[in-house]
Amino acid sequence: MKGHFLKYYMDAIISIFRHPRALFMASINVLTINEEPKEKRDLVKIVDNAKSYFPSETWDDIYYIGKLILDHDVKITLSEDCLGAFLFEKLISRIKRIRDADDLMNVLLAVTPDPIVAQYHSFNGKSFVRTVYLVHDYVAENAGVVSFFKINDRSSSKVVAHGLGHNKGLRHHAVPIDLMHSELLRLQVLQVEGFCRVCLRKLAQD
Ligand SMILES: [Zn+2]
Numbered sequence: 001m002k003g004h005f006l007k008y009y010m011d012a013i014i015s016i017f018r019h020p021r022a023l024f025m026a027s028i029n030v031l032t033i034n035e036e037p038k039e040k041r042d043l044v045k046i047v048d049n050a051k052s053y054f055p056s057e058t059w060d061d062i063y064y065i066g067k068l069i070l071d072h073d074v075k076i077t078l079s080e081d082c083l084g085a086f087l088f089e090k091l092i093s094r095i096k097r098i099r100d101a102d103d104l105m106n107v108l109l110a111v112t113p114d115p116i117v118a119q120y121h122s123f124n125g126k127s128f129v130r131t132v133y134l135v136h137d138y139v140a141e142n143a144g145v146v147s148f149f150k151i152n153d154r155s156s157s158k159v160v161a162h163g164l165g166h167n168k169g170l171r172h173h174a175v176p177i178d179l180m181h182s183e184l185l186r187l188q189v190l191q192v193e194g195f196c197r198v199c200l201r202k203l204a205q206d
């Protein structure tokens with residue numbers, strides 16, 4: 001009987017080493033940036049709702065690690081309002097630095113109600129034109145930023161789920177199949193209010 005137990009135990013050890021990722025699920029560390037005290041919506045709850053779109057074995061826990069108060073990088077004018085915004089490149093490198101200072105394997109997700117903008121320059125034949133656009137989500141291997149600027153709570157959770165989907169290796173769908181649709185914020189009706197079978201299979205393999 002004792003030998004049997006030992007064998008079982010050995011099998012368990014072997015399977016731990018064979019399936020390391022099945023046992024060590026990634027957790028999500030959430031950091032809020034410039035969350036207003038009067039803010040009605042719960043930014044951490046939004047991330048929690050995003051997690052519920054995934055199979056339960058995809059993510060471990062969500063840890064709220066703190067608030068960051070940051071000065072804006074630029075001023076933008078949007079329908080006659082002048083608002084402070086973050087520059088995407090600057091913000092993401094800042095978040096990556098914070099992430100790298102931590103030895104844990106967790107994904108660091110920074111969420112903010114403020115706008116994040118990115119810019120690119122293009123040549124129109126006569127001169128260089130600067131185009132500025134809003135960034136809502138960007139989640140790389142272990143760090144990401146999500147802006148909830150001008151989007152409601154439901155859409156915010158979907159944007160976070162989309163970003164976390166990228167983190168798990170999911171690619172865009174050109175058509176509105178599910179949350180990985182490239183025009184997620186423009187098109188509200190999806191065939192699947194979550195992840196399609198192809199995405200779920202990919203998540204299971206990961
Ligand atoms: Zn995307």
Ligand SMILES: [Zn+2]
Nearest residue numbers: 178180196199
């Ligand atoms: Zn899909």
